[in-house]
Amino acid sequence: MKKTVPLKRGQLCLPLFKFLVVMKLAIVLILVSAVQLYAGVYGQKITVQAQQTEIKKILTKIEKTTDVRFLYNYDLAPLNKKIDFTVNNIDLPAALNQLFASTSLQYRILNDNLVVVMAGDNAAAYQPAEIQERKDKLYNQQPLLKINRLSTWFPVNSGFFSRSKVFVKAVNEVSFDVYPGETLGLAGESGCGKTTLGRSILRLIEPTSGSIEFGGTNLRGLGKKDLRDIRKDIQIIFQDPYSSLNPRLTVGDSLMEPLQVHQFYANHTRRKKKVLELLERVNLLPEHFNRYPHEFSGGQRQRIVIARALALQPKFIICDESVSALDVSVQAQVLNLIRELQQELNLTYIFISHDLAVIKHISDRMMIMNKGEIVEMGDPDEIYYHPKEEYTKKLIASIPGN
Numbered sequence: 001m002k003k004t005v006p007l008k009r010g011q012l013c014l015p016l017f018k019f020l021v022v023m024k025l026a027i028v029l030i031l032v033s034a035v036q037l038y039a040g041v042y043g044q045k046i047t048v049q050a051q052q053t054e055i056k057k058i059l060t061k062i063e064k065t066t067d068v069r070f071l072y073n074y075d076l077a078p079l080n081k082k083i084d085f086t087v088n089n090i091d092l093p094a095a096l097n098q099l100f101a102s103t104s105l106q107y108r109i110l111n112d113n114l115v116v117v118m119a120g121d122n123a124a125a126y127q128p129a130e131i132q133e134r135k136d137k138l139y140n141q142q143p144l145l146k147i148n149r150l151s152t153w154f155p156v157n158s159g160f161f162s163r164s165k166v167f168v169k170a171v172n173e174v175s176f177d178v179y180p181g182e183t184l185g186l187a188g189e190s191g192c193g194k195t196t197l198g199r200s201i202l203r204l205i206e207p208t209s210g211s212i213e214f215g216g217t218n219l220r221g222l223g224k225k226d227l228r229d230i231r232k233d234i235q236i237i238f239q240d241p242y243s244s245l246n247p248r249l250t251v252g253d254s255l256m257e258p259l260q261v262h263q264f265y266a267n268h269t270r271r272k273k274k275v276l277e278l279l280e281r282v283n284l285l286p287e288h289f290n291r292y293p294h295e296f297s298g299g300q301r302q303r304i305v306i307a308r309a310l311a312l313q314p315k316f317i318i319c320d321e322s323v324s325a326l327d328v329s330v331q332a333q334v335l336n337l338i339r340e341l342q343q344e345l346n347l348t349y350i351f352i353s354h355d356l357a358v359i360k361h362i363s364d365r366m367m368i369m370n371k372g373e374i375v376e377m378g379d380p381d382e383i384y385y386h387p388k389e390e391y392t393k394k395l396i397a398s399i400p401g402n
């Protein structure tokens with residue numbers, strides 16, 4: 001018969017103790033890896049703290065540490081509140097809700113991580129007082145540009161033996177006005193005639209028929225010299241800043257050139273001073289004067305092109321897909337710059353883009369173009385939320401996130 005040995009004190013306690021220690025370690029390990037997994041999956045968290053500061057400063061801090069970018073269509077008032085804001089890239093809407101809950105502002109996420117900050121509900125969401133005031137001012141003026149039944153047709157080769165002439169009606173019987181200080185957006189899918197319309201206004205492409213009246217002058221009646229003179233007042237900024245800058249000229253020389261050609265300012269020293277001011281205005285540095293275009297990023301090059309367009313103090317700028325080639329984050333910076341310049345210099349813009357979301361954001365009024373014709377025109381929000389035309393509905397539906 002087996003003798004049962006009674007357990008001594010502590011004999012049972014030791015395995016139990018070991019077991020508990022192992023369990024504790026396991027729990028700690030599980031917790032640590034869960035936190036790591038969370039951080040890995042959801043991205044790094046960034047906390048921004050600010051007190052008695054402007055909300056814009058907070059947003060700028062967020063821009064520096066994440067790939068979120070903000071566009072402002074409202075002057076951001078100082079915020080006398082303590083903000084403790086955590087950005088989590090995955091849950092951006094929740095993070096923004098948390099931030100904007102303590103302000104009277106609203107935001108809208110445009111594309112992925114491009115955020116528009118605007119006047120809040122208190123100022124009426126779609127018709128803030130500021131916007132109404134701006135509209136009253138803009139549309140009580142005489143138009144700066146009047147386009148009447150403008151057409152630009154391109155002949156196409158219809159075969160050697162064919163007698164009938166065939167045309168691509170790139171722009172067909174288009175009429176609209178642009179008011180001083182306004183941004184008129186022009187949207188439509190690729191190939192609908194936007195660029196042809198923009199270039200036809202400047203007669204860089206000769207229109208087939210119709211009239212273009214700028215500041216009371218009929219541009220279609222002008223000779224070469226007068227046309228060259230009036231082109232000082234109307235500038236055009238294209239999509240690809242690299243091809244519109246001469247790679248062999250330094251940035252300084254590129255900006256000096258139009259000033260020399262048009263004999264702006266008395267001498268080289270004054271012209272250089274002016275160019276340095278222009279560089280500063282578009283947030284570039286004096287040392288950039290002696291650098292070549294290839295030494296810059298896409299966004300910087302587009303800012304150089306904007307500075308060059310501003311050199312001759314134009315009244316009117318046609319921006320043709322000016323931000324389309326840029327990263328979303330850089331787009332926001334350039335769009336903000338374009339808007340600031342308008343307020344400062346009372347510029348008038350036609351802003352062309354295939355990206356309806358961008359057009360809607362930047363425009364006072366917008367036009368939708370299809371197959372050479374304007375199919376819809378009016379208030380951007382009205383068109384965006386209540387499109388009348390099938391074509392516009394499709395265009396809106398094709399915006400990512402809609």
Ligand SMILES: Nc1ncnc2c1ncn2[C@@H]1O[C@H](COP(=O)(O)OP(=O)(O)O)[C@@H](O)[C@H]1O
Nearest residue numbers: 154168170188189190191192193194195196197
């Ligand atoms: N120089 C040209 N010769 C013939 N057809 C042209 C010329 N330029 C543009 N087109 C045609 O005119 C239409 C409108 O082009 P475009 O104005 O570049 O459109 P968008 O800028 O909206 O993309 C297209 O069908 C295009 O092929």
Ligand SMILES: [Mg+2]
Nearest residue numbers: 194195196321
């Ligand atoms: Mg185009």
